[in-house]
Amino acid sequence: MRLSISKEEILTRQERFLQKLLEKELDCAILFSPIDIFYLTGFHFHPTERPMAFYIDPEHKTHLFVPYLEEEHAQDFTAQIHYVHSYPEYPGIKHPMEYFKDELVKAGFQGKRIGVDSIGYGSPSGYRGPSLDQLLEAKEFQSIKYVIPDMRAVKSPAEIELINESCRWGNLAHRLLQKYSKPGLSELEITSRASTESTLAMIETLGADYKPHGETAFALFRGQIGEMSAYPHAVTQNAVLKTGDTLVTASSASIWGYKSELERTMFVKEVSKEQETFFQYMYDAQEVAFQHIKPGKPTSYVEEAVQRYFKENNITHLTRHHTGHAIGLLFHEAPFFDLGDHTIMQPGMVFTVEPGIYVKGLGGFRHSDTVLVTENGMEMLTYYPRDLESLICY
Known part of the structure; x- marks a missing residue:
């Protein structure tokens, strides 16, 4: 390519x-x-x-x-x-x-x-x-x-292919992050190892033609570990992982400036019933968003559907942000899945889908996937497992 x-x-x-x-x-x-x-x-x-x-x-x-x-x-x-x-x-x-x-x-x-x-x-x-x-x-x-x-806002086929390549290396970085996420290890130790190893694999595979024009491959927690994961945009704390922690992650790689976003909610070794409950709410909210991404509809249409789901389940008070944003040369671009953004979705637009739930004292629950608006709906570009069992770090 x-x-x-x-x-x-x-x-x-x-x-x-x-x-x-x-x-x-x-x-x-x-x-x-x-x-x-x-x-x-x-x-x-x-x-x-x-x-x-x-x-x-x-x-x-x-x-x-x-x-x-x-x-x-x-x-x-x-x-x-x-x-x-x-x-x-x-x-x-x-x-x-x-x-x-x-x-x-x-x-x-x-x-x-x-x-x-x-x-x-x-x-x-x-x-x-x-x-x-x-x-x-x-x-x-x-x-x-x-x-x-x-x-x-509307990406060309060449841009979409660069974003797809970003997804591949973000996937590897995240795989390594999960592999190294064990009790007793520090946040910086885990993220440094996963980011370095995935970057080395990427530059060896892609060769001299690869120019990042941004971040190389990385995976991190941004401080969203344990109770701190309830802060949607926490900052690195160099926390030490312990059994039962909720983890909210992020991974990506820049390919000639083009980015993707992969985030997952994971758990260290074991999951409580309470954690499982809120994980399922988050998972279902993301499914609702996926089902409402359609060309010709306004971006607010997606947010309205997610907000209805939150209201029906009496968890609106546990939410802190809109459902997603466009992505490309910047991690956050317009338009947004937001009640106040009525931009019409078009084939070729690329978005993150990341409804989040935040429970003080327990943790945050947020997946983020990068998706492409197509002629008939949407296509998932990120492909890391989303189910609970696959996201327990043993």
């Missing part, structure tokens, strides 16, 4: 993006979002205090604006960009955004209708600088913040 998105597909994305700009009667566009720049160019980079941007000029030429330290990187690893521009350093004697202004003026941006995903560059890494409307005299700045995320 191909372990990346082809140059041809990336060029098609650029053409689709340009068409959307023309439909909005925009002359040009500027994007600062690293994930959207990667989607349109294939250039994967680490955003820092140094501004970077992708832009399309009024002549429909594509540009990357990067710090000098990224110039060769950008030239060598973009699928197709007409021009790469660089500046010396941040903050520099002359601010990078002043260099950016010079390039935009040369490209004809003054007085034009400009689409922007943000009015300026932003970074938590110490960046400070002027916004675009302080630099340019534009006829209009129009937000196009959601144009690329909306394009990313």
Whole structure:
């Protein structure tokens, strides 16, 4: 299989993006979002205090604006960009955004209708600088913040295959996590061993063509061990496993930036009747969600069905979050299985399905599976066992 998105597909994305700009009667566009720049160019980079941007000029030429330290990187690893521009350093004697202004003026941006995903560059890494409307005299700045995320929502066959490959290695990482989950061992010891061994197997199997552009294979607990598993997004505690603990897990692998999500509720050696009861509620809620994933229906349709199930069983008070979210280049993407999200499901959309139940003092109960919306319903992409007996760690 191909372990990346082809140059041809990336060029098609650029053409689709340009068409959307023309439909909005925009002359040009500027994007600062690293994930959207990667989607349109294939250039994967680490955003820092140094501004970077992708832009399309009024002549429909594509540009990357990067710090000098990224110039060769950008030239060598973009699928197709007409021009790469660089500046010396941040903050520099002359601010990078002043260099950016010079390039935009040369490209004809003054007085034009400009689409922007943000009015300026932003970074938590110490960046400070002027916004675009302080630099340019534009006829209009129009937000196009959601144009690329909306394009990313429906995956191509190549993207789906990369997500499938992610599922395979997330499955191995989780298998090893369960194998090493024994009483007396620490969280970090178990997760480090499972993640390292699965990553080594992955890179040996996939070879030199494999580029993660994100996390390699991993499996972990995120601190959701024993009573702490009742916190939906706990953080690593380096807890030591003991018999009877409820475990909530997570595993995945990035394949050229594309991700999957596999989560399971497991138990250390033995399961109480109370744990079994809430496990079954969670399992059945996930089944309800699966049955309601259909093209042409709004994403809220899935959440409404799950919420009815919770209400019928008097366990709504034990829930903390919506049923799932889209996934792809980010672990969490739009749209969402949520009462307030009415996006129409389409074939090619990929979601996680993860209704959760959280019982203080006992634990959390959550499976997450990655699924594909198809012409007739949905297809499970993750395939780790979901039944109780298979998820007891002996």
